Amino acid sequence: MNEVCKYHPDRKAIVHCYRCNAPLCRECIAYRDGDRYYCKKCFDYILEEEYEKEIEEIKIEVRKKQLLALLLIFGLFLIALEIYSINKNKEYLQKTYPLKREDLIIRQNIKSLVKYITLGENLVKYKDKYGKYPDNLYELTIAFPKIDTIDIISNKGFIYEKKNNGFILSMPKTGSRKEKIRVEKNNIYFEKLIKDR
Numbered sequence: 737m738n739e740v741c742k743y744h745p746d747r748k749a750i751v752h753c754y755r756c757n758a759p760l761c762r763e764c765i766a767y768r769d770g771d772r773y774y775c776k777k778c779f780d781y782i783l784e785e786e787y788e789k790e791i792e793e794i795k796i797e798v799r800k801k802q803l804l805a806l807l808l809i810f811g812l813f814l815i816a817l818e819i820y821s822i823n824k825n826k827e828y829l830q831k832t833y834p835l836k837r838e839d840l841i842i843r844q845n846i847k848s849l850v851k852y853i854t855l856g857e858n859l860v861k862y863k864d865k866y867g868k869y870p871d872n873l874y875e876l877t878i879a880f881p882k883i884d885t886i887d888i889i890s891n892k893g894f895i896y897e898k899k900n901n902g903f904i905l906s907m908p909k910t911g912s913r914k915e916k917i918r919v920e921k922n923n924i925y926f927e928k929l930i931k932d933r
């Protein structure tokens with residue numbers, strides 16, 4: 737090389753910076769990656785870029801976790817509500833049904849809720865995997881064959897609606913519950929949490 741260092745005009749350059757192409761002397765090589773050499777400016781730039789990428793990845797990861805945590809909290813809340821509501825009606829239920837029947841109702845309701853919440857969680861997981869929400873529940877069951885989309889109480893399918901950047905998941909219209917899971921971008925909204933009883 738017959739060039740001089742960009743930063744030391746009195747020294748011979750030995751390489752070019754891979755990014756900005758500046759001729760560099762030995763002292764001005766800030767970083768070497770195989771046969772690529774970088775000046776200090778470009779190395780700082782790359783470090784900053786990497787750092788920002790990492791921060792962005794961490795942010796996305798945190799948002800995903802928050803979304804799943806919210807769904808879980810929502811599910812536990814509904815289950816608590818269910819148990820509370822059924823306990824309140826315990827006297828009535830004991831008069832009306834033998835005890836076993838009451839246990840069955842609680843179990844059925846909780847199972848139904850767990851299924852509902854699991855479905856919501858899997859829609860979020862689908863988006864993590866494929867970058868978008870499915871167009872319909874059939875698409876989801878193709879990706880995750882173990883997912884069941886039928887409500888055990890009404891024996892009807894849960895209602896899924898893709899909307900804007902998110903979705904709305906509802907209990908079957910003929911079911912006894914009125915909750916809706918509404919997910920928009922990275923926010924979850926829960927509608928009509930209280931059952932009309």
Ligand SMILES: [Zn+2]
Nearest residue numbers: 753756775778
């Ligand atoms: Zn450079």
Ligand SMILES: [Zn+2]
Nearest residue numbers: 741744761764
């Ligand atoms: Zn130099």
